Amino acid sequence: MDLERILFTQGFGSRRQCRALVADGRVFIGGSACTNPDNTITSDALASFEFQVDGTNWQYREKAYLALNKPPGYECSRDPQHHLSVFHLLPPQLAERGVQCVGRLDQDTTGLLLLSDDGAFVHAFTSPKKKVPKVYLATTKHPIDETQLSALRDGVLLHGESQPIAAVSANRRGERLLELSVLEGKYHQVKRMVAASGNRVEGLHRERIGGYGLPDDLAEGRWRWLTDSDLAMLRQG
Numbered sequence: 001m002d003l004e005r006i007l008f009t010q011g012f013g014s015r016r017q018c019r020a021l022v023a024d025g026r027v028f029i030g031g032s033a034c035t036n037p038d039n040t041i042t043s044d045a046l047a048s049f050e051f052q053v054d055g056t057n058w059q060y061r062e063k064a065y066l067a068l069n070k071p072p073g074y075e076c077s078r079d080p081q082h083h084l085s086v087f088h089l090l091p092p093q094l095a096e097r098g099v100q101c102v103g104r105l106d107q108d109t110t111g112l113l114l115l116s117d118d119g120a121f122v123h124a125f126t127s128p129k130k131k132v133p134k135v136y137l138a139t140t141k142h143p144i145d146e147t148q149l150s151a152l153r154d155g156v157l158l159h160g161e162s163q164p165i166a167a168v169s170a171n172r173r174g175e176r177l178l179e180l181s182v183l184e185g186k187y188h189q190v191k192r193m194v195a196a197s198g199n200r201v202e203g204l205h206r207e208r209i210g211g212y213g214l215p216d217d218l219a220e221g222r223w224r225w226l227t228d229s230d231l232a233m234l235r236q237g
């Protein structure tokens with residue numbers, strides 16, 4: 001693949017803009033400027049291909065898989081209505097190459113948000129058929145009692161749904177701290193389930209998707225690439 005195309009696939013703008021980036025001496029490979037946009041890189045070299053654009057290091061990735069620790073006050077939409085978009089927390093190249101949220105979190109929900117430009121991956125993780133457990137920590141308005149926990153485990157009927165929805169698990173982690181695992185990804189699902197059980201969510205945080213937990217060292221507002229082993233963990237129920 002030639003350098004111009006590599007930059008294009010990685011979200012550095014149009015073919016023309018990528019060509020200009022190289023010709024202007026803003027792209028470095030192995031520490032030296034590479035000014036020929038037609039220079040080709042073999043597919044073997046691509047696997048470990050590192051380059052610098054305007055002083056920032058990049059690695060070629062055929063598909064982008066990311067984890068973001070979402071702060072409160074950000075919308076998952078590219079075209080947010082009342083708050084900033086989570087895409088403001090990512091380098092513009094990632095939005096440019098078509099990365100999208102894998103299921104949305106409300107603006108006031110914090111924690112693990114996945115993003116990818118792999119359509120099959122996004123579909124697999126958002127499809128109701130793919131039963132991936134998602135674990136949330138909800139801070140509730142009232143103390144959590146056994147009746148509420150039983151209702152959540154047995155299933156609650158949400159407005160507009162024909163069947164009750166049951167949590168995979170519902171456990172009290174503190175007087176007003178509920179750990180809830182759900183398979184679906186319906187609109188405001190956790191808040192509506194907790195409301196239907198007779199309590200109210202005042203704070204919501206996603207801790208885990210499948211077998212992948214939000215890393216302790218990923219600060220709020222920061223993102224990271226998912227490794228192959230992270231992706232394997234995600235797929236574990």
Ligand code: URA
Pocket residue numbers: 104105106107109187188189190191192204
């Ligand atoms: N359930 C909710 O109610 N809100 C979220 O953001 C995610 C799950």
